[in-house]
Amino acid sequence: MLADEPKRDRQADAAQARKIETPEDAKRLLMNILGGGAARADSDDRRGPNDRRDSNDRSEPRRRRDDSRPRYRPSFEEVGRTQQDRDRAVSIIVDRFQGRVPQAAPSGNVYRERRIFETTETQRRTQFYDGNRRVIRYSSMQEIPPIIVASQELNRVQLLPQSQSTYRVMPQAAQQERYRNDIPASYTSGDAYAVSYSVDPDSAISTDAILFRQGSTDFADAYSYDLVIDMANAMKAPALANDTFVIEGHASAEGDYGQNLQLSQERAERISRELVYHGVNAERLMPVGYGEAEASSPADANEAARRLDRRVVVFRMR
Incomplete structure (x- = not known):
């Protein structure tokens, strides 16, 4: 379960993105990339009884391998967590997504994972x-990733040539230990x-505990996967049912x-799937x-510093 699906044909996704004309086209591509029953049903409905899917055809939503796999969650022993740890993490995320400061654990109840979903460093x-x-x-x-092109059609993002954008690159702020790494001129x-795109800054959660294997979209361990399930359970809370979320992937500066x-x-797409x-x-x-656009440590910093830049940040969108 830690391994990802076979690598997507991103050129085929890009070709589909260029053909988007309606919000329904955008939703279809979104579900093609991230999964979802609606996309598969749409795909199946459009094929005739004698039509066969070409194994090389990526233009329609493919059937995910998880259609038949059992629902999986790592055991407590695999991840070194208790159900109390999981429930507490979900509660923290739900509170934070609503812009509330997470409630303190009850007196005498030691919560062991306070820094898993960090909020104080996000700002x-x-x-x-x-x-x-x-x-x-x-x-x-x-x-530009195809899923971002689709999101433009859904009015979630503004996409402009940099020369027309009012959002200029902010100056370096080395004195605050922020944005040490220069963005290449081509960007x-x-x-x-x-x-x-717009977010609620007070809704942010951030974690450097969701790890991937080097150069891969495979999760590094069961613990990382378990934290993603916590996020899913939080997003399904009734109080958040009408909210949308941006899942940001951040890297350190080497490479x-x-x-x-x-x-x-x-990697952000893997988490979303x-x-x-x-x-x-x-x-x-x-x-x-x-x-590495927002890496706060240079490529030659020590590993402990660079590790903090390899993080996932999630916001509730506005």
């Missing part, structure tokens, strides 16, 4: 424009694009900027990879 590490807008930049239209000039951007996008598998509607999710 320091996260860059907002106009108070509540998040901005990620791409070097060209071709680099701020020429054919660059800026994608922005190639463009490759880090793509890998963080793929598992949220869907555990009962969250795909239409409520928007995965966005930031790569």
Whole structure:
């Protein structure tokens, strides 16, 4: 369960994104990438009784391998957690998504996982424009992930050439230990694009405890997978039923900027697929990879510092 599906044909996804004309087209692509019964039903309904799906055809929603797999959750022994730990984590996430400070554990009840879903560092590490807008930049239209193109059709994001965007790259703030890593010029000039969207800054949760295998979208351990299930259970809370969420993947600064951007996008999509598998509607999710754009430690920093930059941040969208 820790391993991801076979790698998607992102060129085929991009081709479908270019054909989007209606919100229904956008939803279909969204569900194709993240999963969801509605997309599969739509796909099956459009094929005639004598039609066969070409195994190389990625233009329609593919049947996920989890259609037949049993519902899985790691055992308490695998993850070193109790049901109390899980319930407490879900409660913290629900409170935070609603903009509330999580309630303290009852007297005498020692909660062992206080830093799993960190909130105090989020404001320091996260860059907002106009108070509540998040901005990620791409070097060209071709680099923009298909799921972001679909999200534009659903009016979740604003997508503009960087030259037309009012959101300029903020200056470095080394004195605050923020944004030490310069964004390459190709991401701020020429054919660059800026994608922005609105969030509730007070709803943020952040964790560096969801780990992936190096260069991969496979979860590193059962503990990481267990935390994703906590997020899914929180998102299914009745109080959040009408809310949508952005799942941001962030990377540390070592390696190639463009490759880090793509890998963080793929990891955000992996988390989103598992949220869907555990009962969250795909239409409520928007995965966005930031790569190293908001890394606060340079590539030559020690591992302890760089590890904090490898994090997942989730916001409730406005």
